[in-house]
Amino acid sequence: xxxxFISDLHxxxxxxxxxxxxxxxxxxxxxxxxxxxILGDLFEAWIGDDDxxxxxxxxxxxxxxxxxxxxxxxxxxxxRDFLIGKRFAAATGCVLxxxxxxxxxxxxxxxxxxxxxLCTDDTPYQELRAMVREPAWQREFLAKPLDERRAIAAGLxxxxxxxxxxxxxxxxxxxxxAVEAALQRxxxxxxxxxHTHRPAVHEFVMDSAPATRIVLGDWYDTGSVLRWGGSGxxxxxxxxx
Numbered sequence: 001x002x003x004x005f006i007s008d009l010h011x012x013x014x015x016x017x018x019x020x021x022x023x024x025x026x027x028x029x030x031x032x033x034x035x036x037x038i039l040g041d042l043f044e045a046w047i048g049d050d051d052x053x054x055x056x057x058x059x060x061x062x063x064x065x066x067x068x069x070x071x072x073x074x075x076x077x078x079x080r081d082f083l084i085g086k087r088f089a090a091a092t093g094c095v096l097x098x099x100x101x102x103x104x105x106x107x108x109x110x111x112x113x114x115x116x117x118l119c120t121d122d123t124p125y126q127e128l129r130a131m132v133r134e135p136a137w138q139r140e141f142l143a144k145p146l147d148e149r150r151a152i153a154a155g156l157x158x159x160x161x162x163x164x165x166x167x168x169x170x171x172x173x174x175x176x177x178a179v180e181a182a183l184q185r186x187x188x189x190x191x192x193x194x195h196t197h198r199p200a201v202h203e204f205v206m207d208s209a210p211a212t213r214i215v216l217g218d219w220y221d222t223g224s225v226l227r228w229g230g231s232g233x234x235x236x237x238x239x240x241x
Contacts, residue, residue: 003103003228004030005226006039007216009022010044010218012055033071036074038075038076039078039112039113039194040076041081042081046084047146060091073093079114079129083141100182106232115215118195119175179191189206190211191211199224199237201213202214214226214235223238225238
């Protein structure tokens with residue numbers, strides 16, 4: 001059986017097709033996996049584990065059912081759902097991972113990350129990320145009423161869209177030096193991430209040895225999944241429903 005990796009689904013009630021694609025994936029591919037890793041941005045926005053967004057319930061139920069089928073599921077925070085917490089983990093059975101996590105698949109080690117920490121050339125984004133990851137900021141935000149939190153989250157998304165449109169494309173991609181530093185820091189030669197929505201397998205040389213960076217795609221139009229088993233890995237696009 002293969003281990004599956006997905007990222008950047010951006011699920012939201014306003015995009016029911018995306019939710020249905022995910023639910024189909026959970027009923028089929030995921031149940032046949034040895035494990036599922038979600039590398040962030042499962043949701044378009046997450047304003048706290050007490051959120052009542054109607055698009056969340058079927059997703060949470062599908063994750064809980066996967067755990068009942070004895071398929072381990074691991075979740076890493078993205079830039080849209082960094083407020084997912086212990087209540088979500090308890091409801092779904094997902095194991096919450098840190099921003100960097102090393103796995104071993106079929107005798108090969110790789111470091112996992114959402115990907116935004118690698119975009120070091122985007123200084124305004126990194127400053128915003130640092131602010132919203134502060135425990136004090138999160139406590140203050142989560143103490144606000146749901147409607148106020150929704151308004152703040154919507155404002156941050158609009159700000160992100162405006163700023164993104166004005167930035168050169170290369171600024172929003174990963175920095176190669178940051179990639180190599182992450183590989184060296186974790187003592188591996190394979191890095192797997194999402195965030196940039198640019199699915200690809202990048203081969204390069206680092207310290208006179210081969211290295212690999214695998215980028216997962218988003219799920220706006222169709223699904224993107226990495227299957228990794230005994231015969232190696234394959235980055236695939238799922239059939240559209």
